[in-house]
Amino acid sequence: CNAVLLSDHQHRRYNPLRDEWVLVSPHRMKRPWKGQVERSIEEDIPRHDPDNPLCPGVTRPNGKVNPLYEDTYLFDNDFPAVLPEAPNPGEPDHELLRTEPARGICKVMCFHPWSDMTLPLMSNEEIRAVVDKWAQINEDVGKEYPWVQLFENRGAMMGCSNPHPHCQMWATSYLPNEPALKEHTQRQYYNKHKQPLLVDYVKLEQQKQERIVIDNDTWVCVVPYWAVWPYETMLIPKRHVLRLQDLNHKERDGLADVMKRLLTRYDNMFQVSFPYSMGWHGAPTGRYLLEDMDHWQLHALYYPPLLRSATVRKFMVGYEMLAEPQRDLTPEQAAETLRGLSDVHYKNNKQ
């Protein structure tokens, strides 16, 4: 039958959100790895470091002093990639040399006052405070900007330059590539089916029960059919929800629950603080707040690089950069592994 075929034999799968394919080569898991082995992930981070600009009470490089914050803490990024003002680059002199103005703001949000804390080790109430802050930022910054990108780089392997638990927000005066693509694909699907793509997709996954990792009353966590990264997942609300600020109380508690359980399983897989990049995609804001955006469904994306162990990652290089992403294990195999892991964090287990 189809499921066995797919788990044993190479094939391509289509990502309807990105209008792109991924090459799946399950037979390749047998390949020995003689390449780069990552350094072990740092596990003894001091709880407070007076030189760390994200810690409470610390003076940042620009002279500003952080308050003695007790839960989350939001502030302007001292080295923003986009600034609110920039001169207009003007008209291009040739269609192959096109430029566009870019304006925006960048913020940083600490999840917790302790540098040695991580989301899966935080309580549900503490994670709920993060969820509320995300919703607030999306609402506030979204009044002005059409795109508010909330994202977290976790772990040095994912370019995270500070071990203190935090995420970032970059808002821009335009829709960046990825949301522009998803605006297009979700609209097309909606026009054709009169249902949001991801609402239909959640229903399908609930029927199939092959790629769902965990769920609760309000959320589903799934390894998408078209996942690229070995243990990539998506969090999708069960109800049709456009934006973070539209989540009700129950859904916010449900999100804290599903995040804690997913991230605990990630950490338990290789008994290490699992690196990843994650972020939120929901209906655009700013001028789009006045438009019908029902083709969108809110979702979070987790892209973790580890493949075989705490020190052997998947490299997206060469073929992947020049031709097409390629994965070794199937999404169904990844979901099965994640399902088999415990909801109790290995660090709490040891105590």
Place this chain on the structure above:
Amino acid sequence: CNAVLLSDHQHRRYNPLRDEWVLVSPHRMKRPWKGQVERSIEEDIPRHDPDNPLCPGVTRPNGKVNPLYEDTYLFDNDFPAVLPEAPNPGEPDHELLRTEPARGICKVMCFHPWSDMTLPLMSNEEIRAVVDKWAQINEDVGKEYPWVQLFENRGAMMGCSNPHPHCQMWATSYLPNEPALKEHTQRQYYNKHKQPLLVDYVKLEQQKQERIVIDNDTWVCVVPYWAVWPYETMLIPKRHVLRLQDLNHKERDGLADVMKRLLTRYDNMFQVSFPYSMGWHGAPTGRYLLEDMDHWQLHALYYPPLLRSATVRKFMVGYEMLAEPQRDLTPEQAAETLRGLSDVHYKNNKQ
């Protein structure tokens, strides 16, 4: 004027080959880096290692013995990501769960019998032998397969699992994402302008003289206007050429010359064997050999990750994965730096 504006202020640039944008934030070079520092790049590799399956005379894991090759050596990848045969996954039961068959072959090509050799240290004649082999592979494998992806992952940082100088070839029964996109964009441009996009682009760059790094009678090496990686470059023939096998003798010698000079400059920048992924894109082959493919122009792409030093790289994570690629220095600044470097390799200098 425009050039000054662009080098001082954030803006977006359009990539007409990928129909995508890149965020350029030149002011961000001032940001201090406290994140992951890469291990120093290994420089003492033994010339011959009896345990390295790419060395002459060695028995590979599958029992096959490598010949005592003296220049290049081509063989089948022992752990191929695509195999010539795979069962057809059949029709999807829903349009959100689409699968396609994938068939193909994977080969490995050694550039030189010595493990401690690299392309920029090889003679022009030795590089020319690599060029001829590339052309031959593209012609031979392209008889059957519509896409022949030649690529090189150089350095452990780029997922290269063996230090011996080599490249790979993955051919597939379909056009992967990237070439499928370029097939579309180049065709559209050609229909509109009756000229190949990249032929027009080379002319533009020759007029502007802002982003050309080096050139010779037959080739141009340019940091593309829309470059994503800090020191990304493209090699483009001056003549309209569809495929590697269509390069004439002079162009093949010219390619060896421009490769040697570019890779020497890369190595000289941080006095280290510069990591990168590179590969070739030209007109599709197989069934496309019978069609008019004049909208294509052959080109090589170099994607090197290093940003500030031999150990500080650019991470394409978080924002880049979820929203849009972002670069710090402008392509013009990168081209200027590369232009200022010597054509004499630092290792030959020391002797």
